[in-house]
Amino acid sequence: MNPIVSIRNLSISYPGAGARSAVKHINMDILPGQAVGLVGESGCGKTTLALALMGMLPPGCDHRGEIIISGQKVDFYQRPGQPSARDHCAMIFQNPQTSLNPVISIGTQINRIIQRYSRLKKSAIPDRLAELLMLVGLPDHCGKLYPHELSGGMQQRVLLAMALAREASILIADEPTTALDAGTRLQILNLLKQLQEKQNLSLLLISHDLSAIARVCQQVAIVYQGRIVEQAPQKLIYTQPRHPYSAGLLAAIPKIHPKRPRKLQTLLGEANHATEQSGCGFASRCPRREAYCEQQLPPLNATLEKNQHFACFNPRPLPTVRK
């Protein structure tokens, strides 16, 4: 199957005195109908990658590599009249309230997208609106309401409806549940999963929350300091993380234990995104560090099974199979 989105050797750095790369040598494929999760701590470059896909990078960024969407190489910047990545992608953001126009009813806002991007007759638009609202689980009368009359979860559903109205080949969701509370978060994630399966939607889900990613995605990439450190099917990441950073992230997710723990397991220190290291960026926090880790950069290798890639000289051993 040909990938719908293919990112090749992408590096992006922001302008400024201490110019440093936000995204470094990223390679990634998204297949049609696949949900890919991008995980990392704040500041690791997740959002920069999403903005690059959308052609929304701030001006003056230095970028290398290429992005190919549906077999077409896309421009990093949107120019009037030029085809760009934005023709193929829809995006929803962290805070739904800031994405919606407060003085226009949400029905009208969705209608405008339908009019602009679908080839429906004018008479068919109300039906399409009703269909979209139903798809995202909103009652019909919501079309008449204004954004402030909806809860955060409902607003996020409206944005999802708008993204679906776009009929884009890929949906990018950048921290779509971070601003929501626990119960609503579950609902939105379930909805994303359901839409992705039913509508055969290709999805790039960006989050710092590994458990959110686990719920929705088939493929997971873990990003540290702008580099992908581990990339594998969801199941493998959760059952046998090879990179110490992936394992550390997993261990730090709060879990209910049979007995109250005395201390939570966690990674020491904090990610230092400001300085450029010659060796592995994670070396200073790594429990499996060796002397050579700080001198040389580990490449993103494939394991024998070929579907779990990790960038580490001293990976965690595979769990031994008990007989």
Place this chain on the structure above:
Amino acid sequence: MKPADTSTGVHANGLMKLWPASNKQAPRVGLNNLDLIIPAGKTYGLVGESGSGKSTLALALLRLIKLDAGEIWINGQAIQTLSQAELRAQRQHMQLIFQNPLAALDPRQRIDNAILEPLALHKIGTAIQRRQQLRNLFELVGLSQSLASRYPHQLSGGQQQRVMIARALACRPSFLIADEPVSALDAPIQAQILNLLRELQAELGFTMLFISHDLAVIQFIADIVGVMYQGELLEQANNEALFNNPCHPYTESLLAAAGAGMQTARLNSHDQAPRKTPLTGSCCYSAGCLRGMAVCSQQTPTLRYINKSPPHWVKCLHYEN
């Protein structure tokens, strides 16, 4: 659950708060006849979905909102009856940590000044003593001294939250409220901050009310756990008792949802929950309860002991008679 001795710890009795609603609708319930005891030096973990009144309770305990009814004692001080001047003096003993440190810190104030501000306001110590105290506080919360002259936006989220903790602890409060202090942080940083808070409490011995929607966080940090729903406490027990033997149907469903982890789980959500006023003579959870009986919509349960040791309270008609 009448407070016997109110001279230590935190005691609240019959707290009531109705939020006025617009458009002639019935007022929404913030707190509904809520009783609470936090023994001195213990951590009380309050869990519940958003809108259940957790933050309302926090604000009420510090008298940051006006209650409709109820009495509060913190270390023997009846908070509701203090004059403004007495209240201001009392504030140094009760401090609050918020969810979003960047919103709580003044963007134009250096963090050393932010931490010292409460000491200056309460006129504690001389300037030299305060500087010394600042160094101690930095060490206490694990911040490097070299960050002292930075501004909030120059710090990471974890460092900002450490600043907030240092600021809250500057006056050596006897009562600390932490309102979702880790939910805005990445998982590794979240675990670091939780470890820090537990170490600090062991070292300094303050009483803490810790609010979270995350049961796993509550299990780690809390000695006593209270489960809140629509402004009422539905269950309250020691950490071990609550997690090993949840009695209220709502607690059961919360634990099931959290334990299911990666799988989808049914959870009563705020999105669809009817925001009714539960003053109608029924159990406030009767609409969503999986173990509901006919009587649940006709009678209001009371929070009562079902077990004396370890103490365990439940507010459910299944446990009455």
